[in-house]
Amino acid sequence: MLEMVLKKRIRYGFNGFRVPTIPKAPRSARRRGPLKKTVDDGQICAFELLASLAGKLLQENESSSASSNASEGNDLPLISDADIKQEQKDENKPLIADCHNHGSHGESAFVPELGLQKRDGKCFLKEMPPDECDYILEHASVTRNSDFSEKLSSDVKSVFCKRETASKDFRGVTERGSPDLVESCDGNIEKGFVRQQEAEKLVDGYMTMNNANGSKNPMDLCLEIPALVNSGSKVKLPMCVDSVPDASFIRHKNGVELVSRDDDEKFFRCTKPSTNVKAFRTLTRTGDQRIRKLLTSKYWKVGPKLKDYDTGKTDGGLKPFLCHKRKIYQNRERCQYNSLYKRRKISDWNSVVISDGGFSSESVSNSPEKGMNREKNRGNGVSPGVMGHQATFCSKDSHVKLSIKSFRVPELFIEVPETATVGSLKRTVMEAVTSIFGDGLRVGVVLRGKNVRDDNRTLSQTGISCKDNLDSLGFILEPNVQASPPVCADDPCDTPELVSRSPANPIFDSSDALPNPPSLTNSGKNVEFNNESVISHADTTVNHSRALVPVPAMNIEALAMVPANQKPRRSEFAQRRTRRPFSVAEVEALVHAVEELGPGRWRDVKLLAFEDADHRTYVDLKDKWKTLVHTGEIAPQQRRGAPVPQELLDRVLAAHAYWSHHQIKQPGKPHPGILNASEIHSDKDGTQGIPLIV
DNA sequence: TTTAGGG
DNA sequence: CCCTAAA
Numbered sequence: 001m002l003e004m005v006l007k008k009r010i011r012y013g014f015n016g017f018r019v020p021t022i023p024k025a026p027r028s029a030r031r032r033g034p035l036k037k038t039v040d041d042g043q044i045c046a047f048e049l050l051a052s053l054a055g056k057l058l059q060e061n062e063s064s065s066a067s068s069n070a071s072e073g074n075d076l077p078l079i080s081d082a083d084i085k086q087e088q089k090d091e092n093k094p095l096i097a098d099c100h101n102h103g104s105h106g107e108s109a110f111v112p113e114l115g116l117q118k119r120d121g122k123c124f125l126k127e128m129p130p131d132e133c134d135y136i137l138e139h140a141s142v143t144r145n146s147d148f149s150e151k152l153s154s155d156v157k158s159v160f161c162k163r164e165t166a167s168k169d170f171r172g173v174t175e176r177g178s179p180d181l182v183e184s185c186d187g188n189i190e191k192g193f194v195r196q197q198e199a200e201k202l203v204d205g206y207m208t209m210n211n212a213n214g215s216k217n218p219m220d221l222c223l224e225i226p227a228l229v230n231s232g233s234k235v236k237l238p239m240c241v242d243s244v245p246d247a248s249f250i251r252h253k254n255g256v257e258l259v260s261r262d263d264d265e266k267f268f269r270c271t272k273p274s275t276n277v278k279a280f281r282t283l284t285r286t287g288d289q290r291i292r293k294l295l296t297s298k299y300w301k302v303g304p305k306l307k308d309y310d311t312g313k314t315d316g317g318l319k320p321f322l323c324h325k326r327k328i329y330q331n332r333e334r335c336q337y338n339s340l341y342k343r344r345k346i347s348d349w350n351s352v353v354i355s356d357g358g359f360s361s362e363s364v365s366n367s368p369e370k371g372m373n374r375e376k377n378r379g380n381g382v383s384p385g386v387m388g389h390q391a392t393f394c395s396k397d398s399h400v401k402l403s404i405k406s407f408r409v410p411e412l413f414i415e416v417p418e419t420a421t422v423g424s425l426k427r428t429v430m431e432a433v434t435s436i437f438g439d440g441l442r443v444g445v446v447l448r449g450k451n452v453r454d455d456n457r458t459l460s461q462t463g464i465s466c467k468d469n470l471d472s473l474g475f476i477l478e479p480n481v482q483a484s485p486p487v488c489a490d491d492p493c494d495t496p497e498l499v500s501r502s503p504a505n506p507i508f509d510s511s512d513a514l515p516n517p518p519s520l521t522n523s524g525k526n527v528e529f530n531n532e533s534v535i536s537h538a539d540t541t542v543n544h545s546r547a548l549v550p551v552p553a554m555n556i557e558a559l560a561m562v563p564a565n566q567k568p569r570r571s572e573f574a575q576r577r578t579r580r581p582f583s584v585a586e587v588e589a590l591v592h593a594v595e596e597l598g599p600g601r602w603r604d605v606k607l608l609a610f611e612d613a614d615h616r617t618y619v620d621l622k623d624k625w626k627t628l629v630h631t632g633e634i635a636p637q638q639r640r641g642a643p644v645p646q647e648l649l650d651r652v653l654a655a656h657a658y659w660s661h662h663q664i665k666q667p668g669k670p671h672p673g674i675l676n677a678s679e680i681h682s683d684k685d686g687t688q689g690i691p692l693i694v
Numbered sequence: 695t696t697t698a699g700g701g
Numbered sequence: 702c703c704c705t706a707a708a
Binding site for chain 1: 702703
C-alpha cells in the first residue's frame with residue numbers, strides 16, 4: 001500500500017480555530033447565563049463546587065504539591081473529573097463562533113463543547129477519587145476546519161471548545177459561512193479541574209469560553225492578568241493540556257504513530273499499528289529560530305505511551321474519539337495520567353474569559369474588571385489570589401488584558417494507508433493532534449521573540465504589562481518537557497511560562513495565498529493593542545513563532561484534501577518585531593553604559609542599562625550604538641528620524657573615539673584606561689556610572 | 695549565547 | 702531590525 005503522507009501544518013492560529021477553549025475549572029462558571037439558569041442541576045453550584053473542590057484539592061495537594069511542584073507552586077488544582085459523563089450529544093448546536101470566515105473558504109469548525117457534568121449537584125468532587133481524580137481532564141475539543149487555504153496547506157486546526165458549564169453536551173459548532181462540515185461532536189469531554197492552590201483562584205481562574213451567545217468571537221480568549229503577577233503564579237492558562245493525556249491515549253488505540261520531530265529530526269514514536277501519524281513539530285521555516293526551538297522535538301517528546309482503547313471509528317466522527325478517550329481516560333488512565341500530567345494540567349488556570357466577555361465575572365473574578373481573566377502560571381507558587389493591584393510600570397491598569405484568538409501549531413506529518421477511510425484519517429489526525437497536546441503542552445510566553453522563562457517575574461517586571469510590549473507578546477505551545485512525568489514533578493518544567501508576546505504580524509498566512517488565516521491576518525499585530533493589549537490573536541496565530549496555543553483544531557478536510565503540501569513557506573510566518581525607537585532616555589542610558597563599558601560588551605551593556613527592558617536585546621543595543629555613531633558622524637541635516645540631542649551624539653562620538661583607541665573591550669579584563677576600574681564588576685551597579693569619557 | 699557585521 | 706557566521 002502506499003502511504004500518503006500528509007503533512008500538515010497545524011496552525012493553531014489559523015482561522016479556524018481560534019482558541020479552543022478549554023475551560024478547566026469550573027465549567028459551570030464559564031457559562032454565564034447558563035449557570036444560573038440551569039441552576040437546577042448542579043451547575044448552579046459550580047462555583048461552590050469548585051471552591052469546595054479547590055479546598056479539598058488544596059489540602060491534598062499541599063502535600064503532593066510540595067513534592068511535585070515545589071518550586072513553583074504550580075500545584076494546581078486538580079481537576080477531578082468524575083467520570084466522564086457527558087454524553088449527550090447535541091450535535092448541532094453551534095456554539096462557537098466561527099473560525100474565521102473567509103469568504104471564500106468556508107470553514108467549518110467543529111467545536112465540541114464540553115460540559116461539565118455534575119454528577120450530582122455536587123458532583124465531581126464527591127466522586128472524584130481522591131487520588132486519581134486529581135485532575136479532571138479537560139479537554140479540549142477539537143475542531144476541524146476546513147479552509148481551503150488551510151487545506152492547501154494541509155493544516156490542521158484544532159479548536160478548543162468551550163463548553164458550557166451546565167450542559168454536558170458537546171456541540172459542534174460550525175462556522176458560519178463555511179459550507180463545509182459542521183460536525184458536532186457528541187463526545188464527551190472530560191474536564192478536569194485543576195486544583196489550584198487556592199480555591200479562590202479556581203474560581204477566578206475558570207475560563208469561559210464563548211458561547212454562542214457570547215459575543216463576537218467565541219473563540220477568542222481574553223486573558224487578563226494582573227501585571228504584577230508573577231508570571232508563574234498568577235496567571236493560569238487554561239489550556240487544553242489536560243486533554244492531552246487523553247489524546248495520547250487515543251493515539252495508541254489506533255495504533256497511530258506519532259512522531260514528533262524536532263528540527264534535528266529526531267522522532268518520537270508512539271507507535272502502533274494502524275495508521276501512523278507522525279506529528280512533526282517542525283516549525284515553519286519562518287525562520288524563526290525561536291519557534292523552532294520551541295517546537296523542537298525535545299520539547300515535544302511526549303509520552304507516547306498511551307493505552308489503546310477501542311474506539312469506534314467508523315463514524316469518522318470525532319465523537320468516538322472524544323468519548324473513547326475520555327472514557328478510557330477516566331477509567332484507567334486517569335490515575336496514571338493524572339500523576340503524570342497533573343502537574344501540568346493542574347497547573348494553572350487562570351480565569352480565562354472568552355471573548356465574549358463575558359462570563360459573569362463577578363462571581364468569579366476578583367479582578368475589577370469584569371471580563372477579565374486571569375491566568376495563573378502554574379509554576380509559581382505565587383498565589384493567584386493576589387492579583388496585583390499594583391500598578392505596572394507601563395500599563396495604566398494593573399491588569400493586562402490579553403486576547404488570544406488563535407494559536408499556531410506546528411506541522412504534523414501523518415501517514416496513513418491509502419485504504420484508510422476518511423473517517424480513519426480524521427481520527428488519525430485527531431489523534432495526532434491530541435497526542436501532541438496530550439503530551440503536555442505548556443504555554444510559553446514569548447516577548448519580543450524571546451521566550452520568557454522566568455516564571456517568577458511579574459508581568460510588569462517582564463515588560464508584559466506595557467502595551468508596547470504586548471505587541472510583541474506571544475504565547476506558544478511548548479512541549480512539555482515534563483513529559484516525563486516523574487521528573488518534573490516539582491520543577492519548573494511544568495511551569496509554563498506564560499508570557500505573551502504579540503507577534504508583530506500575522507503574516508504567516510498571507511503567504512499562503514489562502515485567505516484563510518483570516519483571523520490572524522486581521523489581527524495584525526499592531527492593530528489590536530489598544531489599551532488593552534491583545535496579545536495573541538491573530539498574530540500569534542499567525543506567527544508561528546509567537547503564538548501557539550494548545551488548542552488543537554483540525555481540519556480534517558484539509559488533511560484529506562491536501563495530502564502533501566509541503567511547501568514550507570518560511571517567509572510566511574516570520575515577522576518582524578515591531579519597531580521601537582529608542583527614546584532619548586534610552587539613548588542616554590546606552591551612551592552612559594558604553595562610556596563605561598565600551599562597545600563590544602553588549603551583554604554587559606544590556607545588563608547595566610537595559611536589564612529591565614526586555615525588548616531591548618544586546619543586539620538591539622549594539623545596533624543602536626552603531627546607528628548613533630553613524631548619526632553622530634553625519635551632518636545634522638542628514639539625520640533623520642527622531643533627533644538625538646547633540647550632546648548625546650557628542651558623547652557617542654567621544655566614547656567611540658575613546659574606545660577606538662583603547663582597546664575596546666576586553667571582555668575579561670577591564671581596560672586599562674579610564675574606565676576600567678569602574679567597569680569591571682560594576683555591572684549592574686555600575687549605576688554610579690561614571691562618565692568616563694568626555 | 696555573544697559578538698560582530700552585513701543586509 | 703533581521704540574519705548569520707564565528708567564537
